[in-house]
Amino acid sequence: MFLKLLGTAAGGGVPQWNCACALCDLCRRDPERISPRLQTQAMISANGTRWFLINASPDLRQQIEANRELWPSAHLGRRNTPIAGIVLTTADLDQVLGLLLLREFQPLTVYATGLVRRVLEANSFFRMLTRVPNQLAWVEITPGVPFSLDGVMCTPMPLSDSLPYYAREFSGDDRGEAGLGLIFNSGQARDSGQTRVAYTPSLPAITDELLAAYASCDVILVDGTFWSDAELNRTQAGTPLARSIGHIPMSGEDGTIAQLAGITRPRKLFTHINNTNPALDRSSPEATFVRESGWELGHDGWQLN
């Protein structure tokens, strides 16, 4: 199983276009100290040849060109792609806009819950992906029900019932279809070297079920959006608290670091890191605390070995 992170920032990226906070400013002036990060994007492959995108970030064009695994091959004709499909965990713009960059009449397979599919199909822009027959093939996925990505087994876990603001008229008893975590396993038997990875870049709450899943993994990739509940609000008045928009902060008694302190088996990484998170600065006390707590910040280009 191959897995690579092509972007590790929350929506807006690092730096963020309209942000001159100390962190964004330092990132522009001293990228050695605060690395620029593209918006969150991951990809996974059973064989290192055909890849499945995990969500589709607005930076996807740049991410494809920066990662030659995703380049088309001149040996396969003029138009082709090693992208075998896209798995959506949410309908958030920062995780779906990239689909609209994959036009050019290329057939695509998109794995999504019925709810996420309905939200996107209701948006007129998505007609651009259905201009020719068989351009867009949907595969409906269901929380709790594993499916195969070329042999990598992927189990969606229900994490959120909350839809993005633009889709607020969609709703219902959708049992976690709005926001998923994904557990990947390499498909071999557990005792013969199976690898298990959890991908949860957006994490509103940690259930006992998720805790058990994390404990069974070799690597967990966890929501690192915010360091503290109030940091976004301190940067820009009128913006919401972290928990109210579905992100457990890293720090504090009930933050992710504390809640997952007992999970000792897997390698623990944060991804989806917001431009306001002080841990972005390598020389900050927050970054030191992250490291000393046994966590890493995922970075663009990080790969599972």
Added chain:
Amino acid sequence: MFLKLLGTAAGGGVPQWNCACALCDLCRRDPERISPRLQTQAMISANGTRWFLINASPDLRQQIEANRELWPSAHLGRRNTPIAGIVLTTADLDQVLGLLLLREFQPLTVYATGLVRRVLEANSFFRMLTRVPNQLAWVEITPGVPFSLDGVMCTPMPLSDSLPYYAREFSGDDRGEAGLGLIFNSGQARDSGQTRVAYTPSLPAITDELLAAYASCDVILVDGTFWSDAELNRTQAGTPLARSIGHIPMSGEDGTIAQLAGITRPRKLFTHINNTNPALDRSSPEATFVRESGWELGHDGWQLN
């Protein structure tokens, strides 16, 4: 008047994500010979401090970070932008998707025809730009009626009544509101050094009115999407001819080069160049023909001096 091109490729960019044609392949292997190009984006300013974006490309996040004129300033508080507004000439995805990257609760002013505004307001994603009061201010523009951008006068010219596929239920007697060209002039009197620039990255036909406008300009930026009518179709079967999708090709008896051969006053540049256009290759006979006909290919970073 300051004007800069931040992207000069047609939709998809150069190289294009799923294209392994000889040109895209060469661009990836030898970027000295075929320069990578971001998707078409321009910006204009009366003073070099406040900028107006001309359309909003899907590559806008990358384009902002690559051009420090567009960075926010730490002296102006934590959240700010030198982007004073965005002028839309069309509702094409490749020219409007970037608006969705300018969220983060930042107030925006968008100049668009009533038709383009209605198309975008009907799209649910655009609700993300109206989450707080006064986040999005529309200024309605009308073909033929000049308006001021901090003193730079901008005259919209009606070029097309054709809406993108995703918006095909919108229509009407909209007298060129679907696709505009823009004529900028620096506002001083004509005989005291006024500068005039035409920006027409998408050009379905050249009317007498447009010809007269071009002849009055110092610089014209013209649709360079295709070299020939059939080139897209030759790269990918089932795709349309250049003229049928609103682009006069460069070459041929009725191509842009021939039709504008009599326009000798302005500096003539092509922009919005598709990845299939052989003139992208500096050492091609087509590139030589372009140069010898008195034209230039605009490039990312090109500036009006």
